Amino acid sequence: MNEQIRHQKILTLLAQKKIASTPELIDYLGVSPATIRRDIKKLDQLGKLRKIRNGAELITNQSITKPLLTEPLSSGEKQRIATAAAALCKDGESVILTCGSTMMMLGIALCGRNVQIITNYLPLANYLIEHNHEQVVIMGGQYNKGQAITVSLNSNDETFAANTIFTSGKGLTIDGLYKTDMLIANSEQRLLSRSARLVTLVDSSKLGNAVGMLFTELTNIDVLVTGKEAPPDIINTIRNKGITVITV
Numbered sequence: 001m002n003e004q005i006r007h008q009k010i011l012t013l014l015a016q017k018k019i020a021s022t023p024e025l026i027d028y029l030g031v032s033p034a035t036i037r038r039d040i041k042k043l044d045q046l047g048k049l050r051k052i053r054n055g056a057e058l059i060t061n062q063s064i065t066k067p068l069l070t071e072p073l074s075s076g077e078k079q080r081i082a083t084a085a086a087a088l089c090k091d092g093e094s095v096i097l098t099c100g101s102t103m104m105m106l107g108i109a110l111c112g113r114n115v116q117i118i119t120n121y122l123p124l125a126n127y128l129i130e131h132n133h134e135q136v137v138i139m140g141g142q143y144n145k146g147q148a149i150t151v152s153l154n155s156n157d158e159t160f161a162a163n164t165i166f167t168s169g170k171g172l173t174i175d176g177l178y179k180t181d182m183l184i185a186n187s188e189q190r191l192l193s194r195s196a197r198l199v200t201l202v203d204s205s206k207l208g209n210a211v212g213m214l215f216t217e218l219t220n221i222d223v224l225v226t227g228k229e230a231p232p233d234i235i236n237t238i239r240n241k242g243i244t245v246i247t248v
Contacts, residue, residue, distance in 0.1 A: 001029065006039055007048075014049055014058040021055040045108055047123065050130065077203050077227035080248040082106040084225050085166060085201055089115050094135075095195075096165040097124060098188055099149045102201045106166060118162055120150045144184070151187045165195040171209030172202045174237055177221065180212035192216060199223040204230035218243065 006029055013020055013028060020028075025036045044051035050059050082105035089095055094116040097103045107124040110117060116135035119125055122143075128136045137160060141152030167188060171178035177200050179185040192198060198220060204227035223244045226235075230247060239245050 001031070003039070006031065006035075007043055010039060010043065010056070011048060014056065019052070019055060019057040023054075025056070045105075047127065077229065077248075078102050079105055081201050081203065081225050081227065082109055084246055084248045085199060086110050088199060088223065088225075089113070089164065091115065093164065094118065094160075094162040096162045096191055097121065098165075098167040098191075099124075099184070100168050102168045102203075103166065106201070116162075118160055120152075122148045122150070141187075149184065151183060160194060162195040164197040164199055165191055166199050166201060167215075168201045169206070169215055171206050171211040172200065172218075172224070173208060173210050174218055174241065175210065175214060176217040176219075177202070177215045178210055178212050179215045182213055185213055185215050189215065192220065197222045199225065201225050203227055207231065207234045 022036055040051050040056045043049045049056045085106050086109035091114040097107055097119045099121040104124050111131050111133045118137040120139040125138045141150040144151050169177040169179045200221050207230050221243055225246045228247045235245055
């Protein structure tokens, strides 16, 4: 039985029972405990169920809680990048996470740790709240349905500060980081002055691409986390500019 079929069977069972234990799911699907644990974790990360002690339960309202993702959270380069980014955070710190699939993965990796997470990405905020993360700050503003974020056009609204801001983009060159959504990019630019360190999370396929608007110059970036698939010549050029580059 492949993963997609197992996931559908799990969700169908939860739609009927609302809650199911791990032993019950093992018997129902005829698979190993390790397989069920992986399935529950993945579906939880995708926002399709809620992981509980020794089992899973149905999420009755997924309108905002469900992450707006097009790829699985638990696989591939983006997951490696998010895991490496989480390792940069120390207990007691405050971090700003912007929107997008990589930020969602990073937030999930930080959930439960002694780290204050400031975000305007509502799927992430809801995930953190539902999973009892103790330190969540939701930035205010007008709700943008397309990106599931709040956007403030008033610079006076940002009265907080953080140790690190994590963000991503559609391209990164020797000129800097690029984003395609102008409204969101302009809003996020005002957050840069609110943190001591800027960490960019960009998958290797986007290195060397200039797409959209220049969000910030390369010299403003402290750390770049990208995939080990990145072209070595681009990585070396960025490092020669004084940027710390982590490849995973």
